[in-house]
Amino acid sequence: MTLTIALDGMGGDHAPGIVVDGAAIALGRAPDLRFVLYGDEAKLGPLLAARPELAAATAVHHTPDFVPGDAKPSVALRQGRNTSMRLAINAVKDGEAAAAVSAGNTGALMGMAKFVLKTLPGIDRPAISSVMPGRSKPVVVLDLGANVDCTAEHLFQFAVMGEVFARVILGVAKPRVALLNVGTEEGKGDDVVRGAAAMLRDSGLPIDFKGFVEGTDVTEGVADVVVTDGFTGNVALKIAEGTATMFTAALRDAIVKGGLRAKLGYLIAKPAFQVLKDRFDPRRYNGAMFLGLSGVVVKSHGGTDALGFSAAIGVAADLVAKRTNERITEEMRGVQPTVAEAAQAVAS
């Protein structure tokens, strides 16, 4: 069965090259994929001409207009009706594509996706979710920045969505779900996290809720799904990135400044370093899912290369094939009426 994915050909630092090359890699892995590609035909044409197999699987829509990387989301939403990003999302809404993938402006993509696709039944706010490297296995973390202000109800919904994602897409049989907090004891944190904890305990859903975790527990793998508000989640993700970058740079520094002896040792141990590098290769974790939308939208890292973009396409295809959104909707239907009422009371 073919599966069609809409691609924003103009989003990302290295578009359209990485979009076309990424699609070619994805097609090589999954020959049933089909693409609808939005972007400047003058640029896309030659790239596709060099890849006849991809060209045969791709419909190009000439779309010269695009969302700049630094555009204000509100402006992009108002003025970007004919951009490659917007038309890729529209394709999902109109049923021409099963999912959309873009490496463009995150805020604009989320704003447009929310406006065009709306949220799933039972979900008030979509969340940005991604997979962070953990000590023994990857950890699903959400929200990573879509919602700077969250209520307990929002966090509860994020937890339900993250649990489904870990189960359905990552294949974790019984995902352990936790709320990110400043300590693990019950009374820790603010009203929002404590309220969300109460809702998760009383939901009646078969979620393996582990309570609160601290920052150090995330990489330790104490939970498979870590839930937080978009402010904290965004800072946490970027602090982790920054620390990893600093560490890698410091390692390089130590080797370079360590003189001949350090360089020799490094060369000898190089295969081991390569294993380490591959393990934390950000392209393995590329693709932030916009969970909670009535439609599948995946955001690739703006600075990604073709391999990373192909991973984001793979994630999108997987989300569709495994009916992730349908499962989230079913799960939300199972929430205990008392919790639903409490949520209503909190929301109003």
Added chain:
Amino acid sequence: MTLTIALDGMGGDHAPGIVVDGAAIALGRAPDLRFVLYGDEAKLGPLLAARPELAAATAVHHTPDFVPGDAKPSVALRQGRNTSMRLAINAVKDGEAAAAVSAGNTGALMGMAKFVLKTLPGIDRPAISSVMPGRSKPVVVLDLGANVDCTAEHLFQFAVMGEVFARVILGVAKPRVALLNVGTEEGKGDDVVRGAAAMLRDSGLPIDFKGFVEGTDVTEGVADVVVTDGFTGNVALKIAEGTATMFTAALRDAIVKGGLRAKLGYLIAKPAFQVLKDRFDPRRYNGAMFLGLSGVVVKSHGGTDALGFSAAIGVAADLVAKRTNERITEEMRGVQPTVAEAAQAVAS
């Protein structure tokens, strides 16, 4: 001139050994130090007997009662009037010591310190501040967990305190101050960070305010002082710790699993690895300052060794010697009346 520091002899995973040994190291570096040591004399006596120079500089107060590491701060505050931690803080209040240092329960220490010492004029809430490793130099970050809910006014006060700390203690001539946010653009974040940004711009204080920074900017060293609420700051600090730990473990793993060749390379390059290890040695960054109190209190990491504890004593001595609290008070007096009024309006 001598400077007396009150020590909680019973706080920390490895107390009282690391407290006594840490004090001995600190005394070796600064022979003018004097100590008032609170704790169980039966345990402290033999340790001091083995260190006659330290014993001569130390007054021991037999205090069998102590705050357990897992005590609830509110319980410790109510029931811990005769604990080694509380008496060390009382010594600062009563003028018997210029500062207190403890490796015990952070929440209890902050709760007691706030209750006993109160805050400095112009400061509503004390903040936990520490120094995180950055790519080229350390970065002052606050609040790291004292206040999970913060107003714009609180963040503003934290910024003033952090700036004074970086200038006075770290010797940064003109510290660059920034607010941690989900993006660098002016409209990003919630009302709290945007409000704090407006106050910092309009304060009239000679602070080099750089606006917003993201998580990745912290380690990059875009600012010397990074200000955030205690929830986000606590998560950020622990995510950075967790990522560093994971990276170190992965490096070790890669060497061990890389077989003989990797081990040989490692052995040859070992001096370079040692440089790396020393650079990120958490003991170099030990000592979380409780800024904003009418008195100097420093929290050492609970799992610290003697070297780390001696660093915390050094920080406390430095805070006193450089009149940090007096300088914070002077700075707050210089805040523009309009900003002070706005703050008042926000607070009420």
